[in-house]
Amino acid sequence: MHKPNQSIIPLTLSTLKAACSQCNLRELCLPYGLSEDEIEQIDSMVGVRRRLKRQQHLYRAGEGFEAIYAIRSGFFKTDVLLEDGRDQVTGFQMAGEILGMDGISGETHTCNAVALEDSEICVIPFAHLEHLSREIQALQRHFHQVMSREIVRDHGVMMLLGTMRAEERLAAFLLNLSQRFTARGYSPAEFHLRMTRDEIGSYLGLKLETVSRAFSRFQEDGFIAVQQKHIRILDIAGLKALLTHQAI
Amino acid sequence: MHKPNQSIIPLTLSTLKAACSQCNLRELCLPYGLSEDEIEQIDSMVGVRRRLKRQQHLYRAGEGFEAIYAIRSGFFKTDVLLEDGRDQVTGFQMAGEILGMDGISGETHTCNAVALEDSEICVIPFAHLEHLSREIQALQRHFHQVMSREIVRDHGVMMLLGTMRAEERLAAFLLNLSQRFTARGYSPAEFHLRMTRDEIGSYLGLKLETVSRAFSRFQEDGFIAVQQKHIRILDIAGLKALLTHQAI
DNA sequence: CGCGCCTTTGAAGGAGCTCAATTTAGGTGG
């Protein structure tokens, strides 16, 4: 069932134990206030870990759905394809976030998930998750919240795509990244983009040239310092003002 | 807790019995193959019905979340608001569809739900739903699928907003409505739009004038016949071709 | 029957796209 080109970390006693109870991303993936007992059960829910190299697919649209995935380290994008070849990046995901929920509704995944850097994920067989969340109320609630959060996030993207101009979209994008990096203990102001201008553009409904121009404009205006994929935010308030002070 | 201007249909024994087991939308709301016993349990999950008049809010962004809602009859829109006043319609919902899942992630709803015609909804207290889906596996699975379907739908809208030109967006919109009306036993080719050009435009990321022009263009080209809110699709294949034969 | 809201249509303007050329960075093999 697993791809030969994806390295599987076998479930020894020690890696098993480490699955969730030892994981420093626990507060991102799991609810608070679980008992020792419950955490042990959840540990056993995580089937295997899997490492992916940059540009490897975690899953593809059309593949059978069996599990969802928690990102332990690394960075992903998800995208959907139209028959005529057009595609759209639907999201960028980082450590502690969940991938694969698009597959629950049908038998198969509806989008592709691709690692944008070498990454490690925890495989959570979905049948097992459903079984456990019938037993552990906090887990059930948490999973529902994770799915709902994805819906709310999508609404935000729809708002961005539907009503914002190019520079507002990019500002919103940068602020969102900054906030998520911060939540993971990284600098809010300085980070490396894992994706290309083209991928940013696809996500934001813009062409890569427009993204590039907006970056340059932000730099001229002193909001950020850009050097290729390296971003330093110099004026967070300024970026936020771009969003609220609606330019029509 | 309920709004004084919303009529509540009290839960008498007869309305209760009618809740799901007698409902002709059952196959849209609920999984197949439930036992008599399970359906009875689910019947009891539906708290009350509520009628809403055109333009009434079912819930508003910021209101506490307590229940999700199944549309028994009528038509709704959901929209999100930005601080600066811009808003975006995130969806149109019809009979058999579920509203309110945006509220699960936090304590409160994140969007507004407004009836676009006189409607009737079933209130499903969320705590009750979670309780029951811990007992009835098919219900649990079904609810997960409903949430996942919403995520997949949102991805489709993102694709539409991110990559399609105006006429493609409108064609996709009409085809989607047609397909959903068909699934409900209505004509695939002839229907009344419940929303204004402005609301369609908001949903599609276009201005109302652009929507109007695209309607006129479709009529000129013989794809549809429009008279205000009344739509008759004359050439479904033509509309579909607009989507796949990517212009550019 | 009149008023307001929704819709349609026209004309001009602009934001972002397309096409194209150049620069830069990162990876690879000698």
Place this chain on the structure above:
DNA sequence: CCACCTAAATTGAGCTCCTTCAAAGGCGCG
């Protein structure tokens, strides 16, 4: 370790599709 090579990013110029602004027409509701 350096030179090469290719993919990614930047920047410019012209164009296009959608928006904006404006005015007129139509439908529904009180």
